[in-house]
Amino acid sequence: MLKIKKKCLHVFIILLASANLIAELSGDPGELYPLKLNKNIDTYLIIENQGSSYALIPLPFDKQGQSIKFNGQVININKKDFGESRITITNTSMVNLSEEDSIRASKEFKIINKALNTHTTNYRPELNFIKPVEGIISSRYGKKRYINGSPRSPHLSLDIAAPAGTDIIAPEYGKVILIGDFFYAGKYIILDHGYGLLSSYSHLSKIDVTNDQFIEKGQKLGEVGSSGRVTGPHLHWTVYLNKTRINPESLIEEKFLEGLL
Template sequence: MRRLLCLVLLLCSAQLHAEPGFISRLLNHPVPGGVAVVPLGDGAEAPGVRYQGKPVLVVREEGRRWIAIVGIPLKSAAGVQQLTLSDGRQLSFTVGTKHYREQRIKLKNTRQVNPLAEDMARINRELAEQTKAYQTFSPAQPSNLMFDKPVNGPLSSPFGLRRFFNGEERNPHSGLDFAVGAGTPIKSPAAGKVILIGDYFFNGNTVFVDHGQGLISMFCHMSKVDVKLGQSLPRGGIVGRVGATGRATGPHMHWNVSLNDTRVDPAIFIGAFKP
């Protein structure tokens, strides 16, 4: 009888150990444009993990097992995907499906829909700068994964919208918009380092903040930038002010979140994700 009781207790303990923790419950939404949380075991050191050839954020969940937090590209098809560990092992996870709505926007400035040849030289240069920033992978772990909202206000345009400008389809909406007034302070949702500042053709005044291990925030369309390149920001530090610079129809706060150089739905990190 005592042996049976011990076995039951061991099974219960193992089951509790396998249950997902807070981070997994918050972030695990494995759909195109979402995030997959993949258990990695409870070894003494964090395993290195890559997805589609790019390094992946790895943290220890609540002092227990290691988990990989993987950004899934918006164009991913449903089905099984593979992670590669530093020891050569492969782990799989399954991507589900998600439908994204359409958004139709009318712009008076037609160059922001069909740029001129001289505009394209600038756009390509700016794209290269931003692509390099998104590929940053610093060793420090993020200070927090339950993000604070950068501004207090209602959500407007969600992530992933299929966007049509003046009737012509362009790239899907890669971030999350908040409907707040011009001049509203924008706060960093987690501690980080400013790795890029620019005034871009489409994004207007823009700031990239590296939170660690490929987790990056991008804020754009700002009326004012309140940080300097290389500056360290605490959680809640002021990045800039809301505006309508670049391709914007009015003041709002646009926020991108990137994981392993993949833009994902920021709503996941503030507990506002809608399947």
């Protein structure tokens, strides 16, 4: 009798374990995973739905095939083939940097990185992004990059090609936390949308905002250009959540938030 009971218990444990496997949490690299919470975390980007709270967890591109842990829960990050992009930059001084340019680029990297560490909780993003520029998508998020045949870091941004002078608008309310004219990014803006959500705009021909300015959704930021390292006029648009670069194209999808839950 006791033997049978033991056996039943074993089967029960195995069943529980396999149910747990089926219930494993997973998502694609570059996307946001809505993780259901038991209690609110004040500083984290949270959305509410039908009385439940969900923390939006960015799934890093470079953790494909691995997992991340948040609040004791494990989220697996799927492997995904994003394709590749090969570009040619004829101005070789932009690829093989002189010592002077190299010093400049590393100084600018520090300035940009400092700004990207900004985390404010004074306002909360709506997560109802609009397209920052009308144009043609010329390079998507996640593409393996080759410049003049040599492998480079993956392209974790969205490129939208448009004629120089096309208006760039803010996709969401935010504050300008950095403007500058940088070696790689050219004329450049970073917006802080609150709770660790930031967005940046590179290669502009003209900047129409100033540092510390609050920007309404739809307000003009500047114009498309070819400043910095580019092959032609386009907007290189990057979105960060807690310093992880996420897929901007997902954010401009219609009913993005509803799609998450």
